[in-house]
Amino acid sequence: MSGSCELVLDPVTTTGVLSAKLWIRRGSSADPLGQRGGHQLLGSVLSRGCGPVDHLQLADLVEGCGAGLRCDTHEDGILISLKCRDIDADRLLPALGWMLRQPHLDEGQIELERDLSLQALQRQKEDPFHRAFDGWRHLAYGQGPYGHDPLGVGVDLEQLRKPELAVLASGLEKRGSVLALSGTIPDRALERMEQWLGHSRTESGSGDAETPIKQSPDLVSGEKPSLGLQVLPTEQVVLMLGQAALPHGHPDDLALRLLQAHLGSGMSSLLFRRLREEHGVAYDVGVHHPARAGAAPFVMHASTGVERAELSLELLIDSWSELVEDNISEVDLKLAKAKFRGQLAHGSQTTGQRAERRAQLRGLNLPDVHDQSCLNQLDQLRASDLHDAARRHLHSPQLSLCGPEATLESLEKQWSRSTFAAVAAP
Template identity: 55%
Template sequence: MGRPQLLLEPRSTPGVMAAKLLLPRGSACDPSGQRGAHQLLAALLTRGCGPHNHQQLAELIEGRGAGLRSEAHEDGLLISLRCTSEDGPELLPSLAWMVTAPHLEPDQLELERQLSVQALVRQREDPVQIAFDGWRNLTYGEGGYGHDPLGIEADLISLERSALEPLASDLQRQPAVLALCGQWPDQLTQQFGTLPGFASWPPGTGDAGRLPDTGAEHSNNRLHGSVMATEQVVVMLGQATIPHGHPDDLALRLLACHLGAGMSGLLFQRLREENGVAYETGVHHPVRAGAAPFLLHASTSADRADLTLRLLMQIWWELREGLLDQAELALARAKFTGQMAHAGQTCSQRAERNVQLCGLGLPQNFDQQCQSSLQSLDAEALRQVADRWLHRPNLSLCGPRQSLETLSRLWCSQSSRS
């Protein structure tokens, strides 16, 4: 396939340019026993590439007030550059060199490994993260979505350069997408194919390959509990659903807005305003190429955890059995529209959305198509989608042992409703 597909979106933002380079290999592609490899590789790409060692690359970027970041998420590796328009021609080749000529120096690898391990250690102190890790493992198991992109500490410790080199080589052969948004010199795009780094980009296979098995619904066990010596209890209820772009995904996103967007969301109203049982509530339904989570979560006190779980379960079943009234449906549509507008305010956001859509095989006007389809989704259509995809939730808990035992009994007595 050769050099990346180029997506251009000129914007009237004087003197600013954002570039996003998406490579279709993320943490879901981590090899067995090497969970965290793609994130470790992504971090290393900014620590020396092409003609620049790690210090020279930092000076090149920071000396111009620019920003450069590389990170792996579940479905891809994303390299981001923010800079002034006039610096674009000099800085953009670094994105290509990060892919075609990464240094992967052992001392920099060890430094990034230590930073990743430290981040994982900090996560183990957060009951919300612990509960989510439990839910993720319960739902996806050993599949590609079953671990944090940072990886697993035991795997990270053993990762050496020899394990990352084939992954780095594989990045060059995949169909990459580069999006520019903002303003840039005309010669930057006219001479794109001859820019250093991009001119020598090797031919690709033209095939991103199949998404690895995410491991969704891998087990009959639907309950996970993590004991933690705290008065706080975190409750997470949800299941793996469908990819972004699936015909039913828009309905799930409207339901997520109805439940979790703002203080008027049903979770906030029911759990906090009416019953005062939760410190924090929310819905997690991210964009995924595979089976995306649809997850309700709440943090509460140990003495209110029983009622919190009952309310979450009640709300979950209401999605399948009840209908939103016209006011609720109109509010969900307005929230969805507002979220889309808010997510496209900056050049960086717009460039990232452009590569995301292209990486998922969706048209660049996909968001406009969704807006046009909003009015065709009525309350019965939302109920049918909920009944189709929200029929078998998993529960993850984190908190003191006594609370977990009580909640486990409650779950076992009532979850048979599904």
């Protein structure tokens, strides 16, 4: 797989629209020690000059075709997205290869993007939600691959210059990449791959850079403190209760995704009904459980006022306890399955969504039919299967709180009396 680019074709009847997603298997989890934010900064400058064009010429090329081009860095990969007309594929798709293999890494553009990243990090520090999640992430992952926001850490970002980014750029192909095309596919797409992306470089590297992310959920969550406090002088309190759980594609992952739908999907979800409709204590609730190559977060979150924070925490703890102690009802199980089917359908409405999902699946080394396989398994899953999965993987959650100091002190005492505080403590 080293140095190779896989092609995934998804023909869809459109009026000449093509969506291309290039997934590079080098995300923020591959940031070297002391360079947290390196891959995000690299990703942001890939489109600011590459191959035979500088950043202005590339913008003219893309916008002259009425196309759209962007680059986003995630934990497990860098995603380059291009949407254009199929007749412009030969003009535009080579730019993806230039970004991957011939980035200019102009010092002026690096400085500009670094400043923008530092500003974004500063804004996050002022956001209670981001502060709470950063606190939870530190509890769950520590200094591990998922232990920092893809944007990075300010003290590391400030030190990044062209030499460091050049080293990261030289390793972009070490884990290979995936190009997914959805929509009106140009003729002979497979034969034209070399014309579009050029030759793959052969990388002979070994060691940590070549090692897939493997994080033991028990190691990640069981040997860390169970509580993190982020003091912020505000009338708002954000609570996040969760655990580093499973990689996408794990045999128990489908069960956790049904629990996610049961807890946090829509106004019929358990958390919405319990915290908003029955008790009126929270104005924002949900469950965060993204697809990851390693142990993914499974996190309940709620935002509330200081006067209702204790009841909100009590309700979150009770809701989590129910997952590991009891089966959900057959009615709730049926509803969760319907929501899961709907989520997959809604996530495949556009060519961009379809291409991104196919690139993501291949990027995580999962088969193209993974989602259909999950749908085929739904009817066999029982409430007891979800309960068993919760007991195996959600037994020691960790709590992160952000809010005013006096409220956090009260919530800390409340958490210390809970069963989970004793379980999760080192």
